[in-house]
Structures are given as structure tokens and as C-alpha cells.
């Protein structure tokens with residue numbers, strides 16, 4: 155084989171691997187390699203494609219990157235009307251539906267069903283020609299939608315290609331699939347949390363965020379939002395159509411689509427039980443579901459029943475009870491976050507929403523209160539979706555008595571009393587007092603948290619106790635705490651105090667990324683902290699970095715770079731670092747390497763070494779392999795992945811040849827690990 159053929163083979167291999175890992179990560183939620191390894195595969199593919207642009211195909215994983223922005227969406231005629239669903243709000247509604255359609259076709263009496271959760275997202279219509287995703291549209295009015303192909307391509311759960319050969323269930327030459335794009339409740343909260351810390355406007359709910367994100371003229375914006383997808387229908391298909399909804403869902407799964415979960419129901423009674431099941435499970439679903447969709451399993455029968463207006467007779471949305479209620483807004487409280495952002499929250503007359511008593515709800519930000527003209531004493535609509543913090547939708551103006559009081563944001567910090575400030579271009583108000591106790595508590599809570607220094611047993615309650623007692627004025631003070639200090643506080647027995655002190659002292663060994671996360675620099679979460687640690691290698695280097703050095707790192711823009719510079723230039727933070735260093739809390743890169751930062755490229759691979767190596771001693775070679783996630787054993791067996799061969803190899807080489815085990819030179823071994 156010539157070099158070109160080899161390279162092309164590698165290109166195809168890389169695409170296949172990346173697709174496999176995308177599927178594991180985004181569809182099955184079961185990643186099998188680290189982000190770092192994934193990035194390496196991706197970088198290699200990008201590199202080959204940059205050398206050979208003629209080899210780029212539209213389904214290459216690199217083609218998910220955001221293309222150019224446009225000034226409007228093109229209109230697309232749907233191949234068939236994209237139908238909606240009629241609703242039922244109780245069991246009688248379902249029985250009425252069943253009776254109605256039984257009268258039209260007596261086969262319904264003995265019909266079976268499939269029940270699926272009704273995802274509260276937005277419909278998308280996905281066209282695949284010859285196995286390639288060629289076009290995607292929003293629902294629009296059901297007849298004409300908007301072309302959002304470029305945006306949809308950025309959604310990693312969406313397959314850019316589906317198998318048309320080499321598969322047990324090849325897809326037909328043309329198929330149009332329908333699904334729902336949404337943001338998981340967890341991702342929604344994370345997104346809002348980040349925005350809030352950055353002083354930016356938060357989103358009001360997951361559905362609008364998903365819809366707004368997909369309908370962006372600049373695909374780069376869509377790409378930055380955590381959109382995902384589940385499919386549930388085939389709108390059109392060239393070739394054999396599935397007979398049942400069950401078959402349809404199985405086909406979609408076999409083609410690599412993420413598919414909505416479902417329950418098969420042999421009769422109407424089990425349909426009602428399936429509804430109860432999903433109602434019960436509602437809070438455990440990753441997304442907001444607003445009902446269960448009941449579908450006749452027999453697709454032909456469903457089609458023959460026809461359509462009323464825009465609603466097919468063969469399916470029904472059985473809605474869950476709304477999780478929006480009204481209650482009285484008793485007062486508005488204000489929280490002070492880690493970065494000093496002030497966030498208003500509603501104090502409510504307690505009210506039950508879907509089995510949970512709600513007393514507080516978020517009011518997003520002060521602009522929201524002003525825009526909605528929310529007044530203290532108002533009746534307000536509150537919504538609770540899944541585990542997302544309940545939020546206020548707005549006031550009921552018609553219920554006003556005239557006694558409601560307009561709200562004025564505080565001029566001073568509710569925790570420390572200092573004047574609050576507003577920065578140009580941001581919606582948030584900040585307490586800029588670095589010594590504000592509320593901020594200190596939040597900062598410490600962050601410092602000890604699981605993703606940062608991971609100090610077991612320490613949470614906001616205990617940290618608050620330390621601050622209130624005057625024991626701790628910054629994170630470094632934690633390391634000076636003694637058992638006797640804690641014993642003086644309420645609720646500490648000998649053992650508990652001892653455990654906490656031990657956990658604090660042990661955290662001195664945490665690695666550099668965790669330490670960087672713990673500093674609580676705006677915009678520096680797990681990913682950025684890892685990048686900084688890898689790039690600069692030590693805290694001392696990071697402290698001396700210039701804005702240009704920082705922006706050299708992919709993914710770090712001017713805002714984060716400036717936030718990092720500002721953080722290290724703040725005298726109070728410099729003081730904190732000095733103290734931490736003095737107390738021996740100063741991670742070094744050496745430890746990092748041994749921990750987890752090396753890309754685990756050898757994960758799952760077993761190596762045997764034979765002969766004398768040039769660069770490494772045996773022990774060093776073993777360390778090197780283990781550091782990258784591999785295992786080293788003494789003898790060659792069928793479980794050996796590679797034999798590393800040095801000068802004067804022994805009999806192991808013969809054995810490896812007999813077992814057809816590939817060999818590597820020392821240089822090849824190092825190259826595989828990217829060194």
C-alpha cells in the first residue's frame with residue numbers, strides 16, 4: 155500500500171472512531187475514553203483533512219463545526235405535513251379518544267399501543283439521502299419550516315451519517331426522521347449558573363433556550379449551547395416502511411439515532427399504567443416532559459384513521475398535571491454569590507407543586523422583576539420543572555388589590571452593607587467588597603467542593619460556622635485550624651473534629667487543576683483549569699502569564715484571560731496565595747503527571763517489554779506506560795496488546811510473532827503517547 159492509501163485508511167479509521175465515541179458519549183451517555191484522547195483523535199483527523207481538503211466529506215465529524223452565519227433562514231417545504239397531537243387531560247379524555255376511534259375502525263378494540271414521554275422541546279425534521287444528513291428543518295407551520303441544517307449539524311447527538319450498507323439494518327436511500335431538540339434540565343442549570351456568575355442575563359426556561367439556540371443565524375452560537383436530540387418518528391421513507399411503532403423505534407436505534415424511551419402496551423389498561431409510570435418517573439427524566447404520548451402500535455391502522463385538522467387520530471398526548479401554580483409573593487430576598495453577584499429570589503406563601511412544597515423561587519435578576527413589573531404582595535405564577543429550582547413566570551395583574559408594593563433593588567449588599575455596583579454591559583449588580591462574609595462563605599464552599607479541593611465532610615453549613623466564629627477569613631486559614639478550635643464550636647465531637655482536620659490536611663496533596671478550580675476565578679471551571687495546568691505546568695508559571703500567553707490556549711478568549719489576570723493582580727488574592735504557599739498548599743506539576751493529566755492513550759492495553767531500551771530503563775518504560783493508562787506484564791500471552799522491542803530481544807519476540815502480536819520500537823511507543 156502506498157502512503158496515500160495508508161493515510162486515507164487512517165482517515166476513515168479516525169472518522170469511525172470519532173463517530174463511535176460521539177455515539178457512546180452523546181447518545182448512550184457512556185463515554186469510554188477521556189476528553190483528552192477524544193481531542194487527540196479529532197486533531198489528527200483535522201490535520202489529515204487540512205492536508206487533503208479534497209477528502210473532506212459532509213458527514214466527517216469535523217463538519218459539525220459551525221459554518222458561516224447567514225442573514226435569514228431559507229424556507230423548506232416539508233415532504234408531508236408535520237402533524238401535531240390532540241390532548242387529553244384525564245383518564246376520561248383517553249377513554250373518549252379510544253371510543254371515538256374504535257367507532258371508526260373496529261380493529262382498534264384489539265389494538266396494542268406504544269407510550270412515550272412527551273418531551274418539551276421543539277420538533278425537527280431531518281432528511282437523510284444515501285445515508286448522509288443533508289437537510290434539517292424546524293416545524294414552522296407544519297407545511298413550511300425553516301432550514302436550520304448548519305445549526306443542527308453542531309448537535310453531537312445527531313448522526314451526520316447513517317449506515318446504508320455493511321449493517322444488519324441498512325437505512326433506505328432516502329428517509330426523513332422526526333425528533334425533538336431540547337436542553338437537559340441539568341445542562342440548563344449549568345448554563346444559567348455560568349451566566350449568572352459572569353453577570354450575564356440568565357435564560358428563563360429550558361424550552362425557550364433550546365428554541366432560541368436552534369434558531370440562531372450564527373451556527374457558532376448554536377454550537378456553544380448544550381442542545382441534544384431524541385427521535386420518535388419517520389415522516390417519510392423510500393422503501394419498506396416499518397409496520398409498527400415498535401419496529402420504527404428499533405429501526406431508528408439500529409441506524410444510530412438517539413431514540414425516546416417507550417413502553418409497549420398490549421391494551422388500553424396498560425396504557426393507563428404506562429402513563430402513571432411516566433408521571434411517577436417525571437422527575438428522574440433528564441428533560442422536561444409535559445405528558446405521555448399514546449400511539450397505536452399498528453402504523454397502517456393509525457394512518458388509515460386519518461387526521462382531524464393537524465392532529466392524527468391514531469395518537470394522543472395525555473398531559474401531565476401542569477406544574478405551574480399561583481401563590482402570593484410575600485417578599486423578595488437577595489443572595490450574594492461567590493463572585494459578588496446579587497440574585498433576587500421570591501419568598502412565597504408555601505404552595506404544593508407536583509408533590510413538593512415550594513417556599514422560594516428564583517426571580518432570575520433585577521431586570522426581570524422590572525420588566526415583568528413584579529410587586530411584593532402580587533399573586534404570581536410559579537413553575538417547577540424536574541429538579542430545576544422553581545422559578546417565577548410572572549405576576550397575575552388582574553388579581554391586584556392595589557396594596558402591592560413595587561420593588562427596588564438594594565443599594566447596599568444585604569450581607570455586608572457596602573454599596574453595590576453595576577458594570578457596563580452586564581445586567582447584574584455586584585457587591586465588590588472582597589471581605590464580604592457572604593462571598594467568603596460561597597468562596598470557601600467552592601474551594602472545598604468536590605470538583606476543587608474535595609475536602610470530605612466540609613460543606614456550606616460548617617464553612618459558615620467557621621466564618622461566623624471568626625476562625626477563617628480566607629481559604630488558607632482552613633489549614634491553620636486545629637482540633638481544639640472545632641471542639642469549641644457547636645456540634646463537634648472529638649471524632650468529627652479529627653476527621654475534618656485530617657481531610658483538610660490531606661487536601662494539601664490535591665493536584666494543580668483542582669487547586670486552580672478552587673481559586674474561583676470567573677470563567678475558570680474544570681475544562682479551563684485543566685488546560686491551564688497542562689499549558690503552564692505550575693502555579694508559578696500561571697501567575698506570571700501575560701494575557702497573550704493565556705489567549706494562546708484554545709478555548710480561552712479575552713474575557714476569561716482578563717479575569718485570570720485580574721484575579722492574580724488583586725492584592726487580597728496575592729495575600730491568599732502567599733499564605734497557601736506558606737502552609738504547604740502548593741501543588742506541583744510532577745504530581746499532576748502522576749495523577750491524571752497525561753492522556754490515557756494506553757488505557758485497556760497491555761504491554762510486554764523485551765531487550766535493552768535506548769531512552770528508558772525498564773523501570774522508566776514501565777512508569778511511562780502506566781502513566782498513560784497502560785499495563786505492563788512480564789510474559790507474552792494472547793492478552794498482550796503490544797510487545798515493545800529493544801536491542802537484543804529475547805524469546806518473547808518469537809512468542810509474540812507466533813501469536814501475531816504487534817511489536818513497537820521504543821520510538822513508536824513514545825510517539826503513540828504523543829511524545
Ligand code: IVH
Nearest residue numbers: 237238239270271272273276277386447466
Ligand atoms: S409524535 C404524528 N412523540 O409534542 C406524530 N411527539 O404536542 C406527532 N413531542 O409537535 C408527534 N415528544 O414536537 C410525538 N414522543 C413524542 C413526542 C412528541 C414530544 C412533541 C412534538 C409535537 C408535540 C405535539
